[in-house]
Amino acid sequence: MTAHIIARRDAASAAWFDGLTEGLLLIRRCDACGHHCRPDAEACTACESRDLRWAETMGTARVVAAVSTPGEAGTATIQALVELAEGPWMHAPVLGASSAPPPGTALVLTILRPDHGEPFPAFTVPA
């Protein structure tokens, strides 16, 4: 979340960033078998079909593993590998936690909209 690091769209990710702009976290759903894949999947990881379509997520996830990065003056930011309720994993920040939450911790999606660059997904630990 360093200020000068921004998310930049390319041709493959344009529709995904458009989704985030509209408040949606999209993943790929296989038309052939219904399996949910990561947004960057080119083919279904279950059946190899290339008939993938954008699908909305529920916006809930769990921590697979979380880490903490020291920042200025004793602050820290939390990053995690998270498992979306639909199954795909993502690397994303966890907001509002003072230390790395343990595996299995429930998370909800929040979309960050920095002044520069594209919006990107983050997660929070619900109160």
Added chain:
Amino acid sequence: MSGRHAAIAGLGLTEVGKVYGRTAADFADEAVRLAVTDAGLKLRDVDGLLINAGKSPGLDLGLAKRLGLRDLTLLSQVQSFGASAGIMVAQAATAVLSGAATTVVCVFADAPLRENARSGDAYLSSSLAATGFRSAETAGGFTSVNHRYAVAAARYMAHYGVTDDHLGAVAVGQRQWAAHNPAAQFRKPLTLEDYHRSRWVVEPLHLFDCCLVSNGGAAVVVTTAERAAALPRPPVHVWGWGQAHPGYVMERGSDFGLVTGAAASGAAAMKMAGITPSDVDVREIYDCYTYTVLVTLEDYGFCAKGEAGELAASGALAPGGALPTNTGGGQLSGFYLWGMTPLVEAVQQVRGQAGEGRQVPRHDVALVSGNGGVLDHHATLVLGAGHAS
């Protein structure tokens, strides 16, 4: 393996560390010359060259011309990152056994460090230039490979109850080995207290959980065992090799962080060599992080899953321990030349020429690991002093 063998007959290691004013190609050139001389050969005897370039530009097939090599029957660049050294030796062994070449030099060199720049910067720039899906992750704080390994380590530690005392024991033990390695960059004793006091890079990884960064080069000469027997150095036979590229699908059910390519590549290499983990005298494990030492030892079968942390804490991996591991200090305390770091030390150990305080008493069989990407690529070599049974 029965029948013909390949063997490592020459070893070249340049000055390593904060060595400035030289390019990767300069280091590679010197490493090749050193290895060929060490083997008692001339450059004109070389008919194969395999090159693994690191982060810095300029090392490519042009090295052959620069060295004046002519009439090569094998010339290629290999890139599987930290697994490359093991893969080059395996390809060289295959070439000399098939007759495609007789004398193949495998070389790695890199010069990522610049004077007056922080070591960490050497590996930072590429992830910050990300675009597309990946750039959402870097914007979200996954700005370096350290973050991705920290996540793997965190998952492994939580799953198996491995603590930072366990990781620290790896760092402390390897520093004890490094004290006896003249090529090591960090030789000052390190205590567990020093380890705990060191800053977090990305928690759970302390500074001393992470490998250092080095400029330098290393090369080995691979030929047939018959030919190596007639050369001056004790031959280091290449008994077995294996690769594994797990292609982790990052979704529910993945064992990313828990099981690595060492499981498959180690089993393949040991099967080819006709050995089991109990036959191995010395382990040179790819240690970009303390965590990878623990998970790799488990995946190779030196202990059950989740037990390597206790093994490290018991002192088994350190000097005087039952399972000597990373006897040159590894990449954590020695030097960082990707997969050449464990290979260089293994060759010295199997030769019995690692030196005072470092040479392990039994050194007939060495296991060498290489790991590239974020657990994406794995290579294993089994090296032996005598002929395989």
